[in-house]
Amino acid sequence: MSLLDVRGLTVTYAGGAAAVRGVDLRLEAGRTLGLAGESGCGKSTLALALLRLLPAGTRITGEVLLDGEDVLTMRWGRLRAVRWAGVSLVFQGAMHSLNPVRRVGDQIAEPILLHHGATPAGARRRTGELLEQVGLPAARADAHPHELSGGQRQRVMIAMALACEPRLIVADEPTTALDVMVQAQILRLIERLVAERDLGLIMISHDLAVLAATCDRLAVMYAGRVVEEGPARQVYEDARHPYARALSAAFPRIGDPASRFAPRGLAGDPPDPAALPSGCAFHPRCPVVLESCATRDQELRAAGAGRRAACVRVTGPAAEPFEEARPGTP
Ligand code: ADP
Numbered sequence: 442m443s444l445l446d447v448r449g450l451t452v453t454y455a456g457g458a459a460a461v462r463g464v465d466l467r468l469e470a471g472r473t474l475g476l477a478g479e480s481g482c483g484k485s486t487l488a489l490a491l492l493r494l495l496p497a498g499t500r501i502t503g504e505v506l507l508d509g510e511d512v513l514t515m516r517w518g519r520l521r522a523v524r525w526a527g528v529s530l531v532f533q534g535a536m537h538s539l540n541p542v543r544r545v546g547d548q549i550a551e552p553i554l555l556h557h558g559a560t561p562a563g564a565r566r567r568t569g570e571l572l573e574q575v576g577l578p579a580a581r582a583d584a585h586p587h588e589l590s591g592g593q594r595q596r597v598m599i600a601m602a603l604a605c606e607p608r609l610i611v612a613d614e615p616t617t618a619l620d621v622m623v624q625a626q627i628l629r630l631i632e633r634l635v636a637e638r639d640l641g642l643i644m645i646s647h648d649l650a651v652l653a654a655t656c657d658r659l660a661v662m663y664a665g666r667v668v669e670e671g672p673a674r675q676v677y678e679d680a681r682h683p684y685a686r687a688l689s690a691a692f693p694r695i696g697d698p699a700s701r702f703a704p705r706g707l708a709g710d711p712p713d714p715a716a717l718p719s720g721c722a723f724h725p726r727c728p729v730v731l732e733s734c735a736t737r738d739q740e741l742r743a744a745g746a747g748r749r750a751a752c753v754r755v756t757g758p759a760a761e762p763f764e765e766a767r768p769g770t771p
């Protein structure tokens with residue numbers, strides 16, 4: 442059984458637009474999955490749906506099986522237990538999720554006291570251990586959030602996420618607000634903690650290069666759907682779906698100094714969920730579009746060993762090599 446098995450997940454906000462459309466994803470314990478895609482493609486919506494943390498009035502259909510148990514049909518009490526001890530979220534901008542007037546140690550200790558029945562002394566000890574595991578001195582427990590740097594605050598958020606020993610961590614752009622050096626340190630930290638504890642990790646970013654360096658597998662989303670999924674390095678270096686290709690071309694190659702100065706982008710903007718193009722939602726921007734793409738959408742299908750893609754060029758009847766038309770090739 443997979444740690445997480447998402448089936449046909451569709452999320453429709455009140456007002457009518459589907460921000461996530463029929464997503465299937467799996468994650469095994471001890472593995473890491475990167476979720477990439479331009480801003481607005483539904484990454485955060487998907488993350489929040491995993492814990493039913495969406496605003497009232499949002500419609501969620503499909504299944505979110507956590508160790509085989511469907512989060513979407515759980516009773517409230519069980520859901521609350523899962524939110525505390527099953528899955529932890531680490532968000533962008535830790536500054537805003539920490540309470541500014543409370544010591545960070547007390548904030549880390551709170552769930553340990555509430556949900557693990559620890560004594561105050563036991564919770565304090567555990568808080569010190571957690572701080573040390575995320576690379577902060579135990580004495581920083583007495584600091585208030587404003588006394589810490591952005592990177593230190595993000596470390597505190599990670600300590601909080603680990604406090605109840607979750608099975609799965611979902612990190613939504615955990616380092617986007619940090620400078621590059623600190624970003625790399627935080628990513629290394631998350632990687633190490635996940636490996637040591639046999640957790641599952643879903644790491645969300647718009648930056649494919651960061652995900653390729655951190656994750657086992659990568660899923661690329663476009664307009665609420667997963668359009669490609671497979672081993673991270675393969676998706677990054679040799680994507681099948683034209684959108685995934687364009688996205689990976691938009692970021693500098695690791696170890697390729699030339700590409701740093703010539704990132705190849707993609708023209709146009711991602712569509713508004715309220716006004717999706719017909720057929721394949723990517724077709725108006727696609728450099729290798731066919732006439733049928735305007736009327737027929739594609740399912741995610743096998744595209745080589747352990748890989749899936751949703752493109753008529755890759756898995757459909759019109760599959761053909763499109764190397765010549767690779768987006769951005771000079
Ligand atoms: P990402 O995290 O990939 O940038 P989001 O999941 O935040 O994307 O957003 C996906 C789409 O859902 C966007 O079009 C966004 O405007 C819309 N959206 C996000 N949150 C809400 C909300 N609370 N109510 C209505 N629409 C929303």
Ligand code: MG
Pocket residue numbers: 484485486613
């Ligand atoms: Mg987001």
